[in-house]
Amino acid sequence: MSDRQVSHEPRDDALAALLGPWLPHRRWFPAKGTDARVSALGGTSLADPQAEADVRVLLLRVESGSGESVLQVPLTLRPAVDSPDAPDDPALLVGTLPDGTRVRDGAGDPAFLRAWLADAESDPDSPVRSDQLGDPRVISGEQSNTSVILPGAGPGGRTAMLKVFRGLSAGENPDVDVPRALARVGWEHVPRPLAWMSARWPDRQGVVHGHLEVLSAFVPGAQDGFELACEVAGRGESFADLSRELGEVIAQMHVALAKALPVDDDDATRDPDPTDAPTHSRAHSPAHPDPSDPTGVGPGTTVRDPELDAEVPEHGSAAEHGSPAAHDLARSLTERYAWAAGIVPQLAEYREAVHSLADRVRILTGLPDRQRVHGDLHLGQVLRGDDTWYVLDFEGEPLRPMSERTRPDQPLRDAAGMLRSFDYAAAVGSAPDAWTRVAREAFWAGYTAESSVLDPALAAVLLRTLELDKALYEAVYEARNRPDWLPIPLHGIERLLA
Incomplete structure (x- = not known):
């Protein structure tokens, strides 16, 4: 498995500060109602094939009275004046950096999704496509992760679903490995994983490995x-x-x-x-x-x-x-x-x-x-x-x-x-x-x-x-x-x- 390397850039601290007041309003934020400290562990950058935005997958350390956790927030960054074909979406907008850069939650942003599809590790028998992506739709109501329906991203232009793991843990994520194992033994009642992305990031005890996202087959009309x-x-x-x-x-x-x-x-x-x-x-x-x-x-x-x-x-x-x-x-x-x-x-x-x-x-x-x-x-x-x-x-x-x-x-x-x-x-x-x-x-x-x-x-x-x-x-x-x-x-x- 090819891991992306997480490193710290100067802008990561500014992004973490911008995310501070935004995070408690997310359903997947683990420290609601507490005096949580949010800091940037670092991130990994992806390349949008259409160069519409910079894409930064930011990893955050959240410390509160209930413990410590690591969160993932994919972000897209655009200059102060967006092009007419990329207006701000209030549902995605996180805020604006001091230099005017507009920051969005990447989970529903086509720029992040294209970049992810282009760089993810995929099943060689079921290649995914970043050039046929239709209009993505974020599933509302989830508490722990964010799932996005991606028309055209699957093999043969079929619809697929991307799950962004918001809370990260060291080790192989069972939501990637278990469906893959079940598919290998021929059990057909699980949507088959098509692609995934993993990373290595700094931890208190050293550097750890874990999954960031997984793309799975979509069941139409389910x-x-x-x-x-x-x-x-x-x-x-x-x-x-x-x-x-x-x-x-x-x-x-x-x-x-x-x-x-x-x-x-x-x-x-x-x-x-x-x-x-x-x-x-x-x-x-x-x-x-x-x-x-x-x-x-x-x-x-x-x-x-x-x-x-x-x-x-x-x-x-x-x-x-x-x-x-x-x-x-x-x-x-x-x-x-x-x-x-x-x-x-x-x-x-x-x-x-x-x-x-x-x-x-x-x-x-x-x-x-x-x-x-x-x-x-x-x-x-x-x-x-x-x-x-x-x-x-x-x-x-x-x-x-x-x-x-x-x-x-x-x-x-x-x-x-x-x-x-x-x-x-x-x-x-x-x-x-x-x-x-x-x-x-x-x-x-x-x-x-x-x-x-x-x-x-x-x-x-x-x-x-x-x-x-x-x-x-x-x-x-x-x-x-x-x-x-x-x-x-x-x-x-x-x-x-x-």
């Missing part, structure tokens, strides 16, 4: 999964058939991931190292997606699947202490609850029930081996097009370190995230609990039809635990950001612990 579910719920129609198909695709995804990205036996079975395992009280948790935003919604409350009342399998005396994986899962649940209950007072009444469930989990044996998973799966991460489902955004939780995002996990964590999405769709669509229940049951039926590894009773307890873990996180987010939505996860918690 609809966002959450938007579709909200519309169906709003019409009072059943989502069962679509949900069952989705469950089948997610189960097939887990089979394909295990084949495409196998993990060694130690990683699959051992308990995570407690010295580097994430705790729920740390500040790396990303902002939860907005349920009113169809491009980035998170999962919601739950209606229990019929199998969730199944009894825990009997364990003899030799197994009464459970496996290390079960202990880890139980500990994770109680830690999540302690963190959430300290923030949301309404959760105090559930302490006994949560610890009772954790006790049941702690004695489990036979948990499935960990494997590569999606890591942040919900209805906003899937598309419906060509009469099938496509899965997107394998990046995981963007504010987590890359080593955590790629860590093997229980595949049912993905299923739990998707199941919990249905109630948010029902809330937006004003559908009754019955709509959610039918959608959940259909998804689980589709998933289990393609994945018969787990004992049903074991799966029931494991799924309940993972859903509860998610609902507790949601309760904290809603309490902090949208108190009117807090009843949704609280209702889910009550149902899961009944």
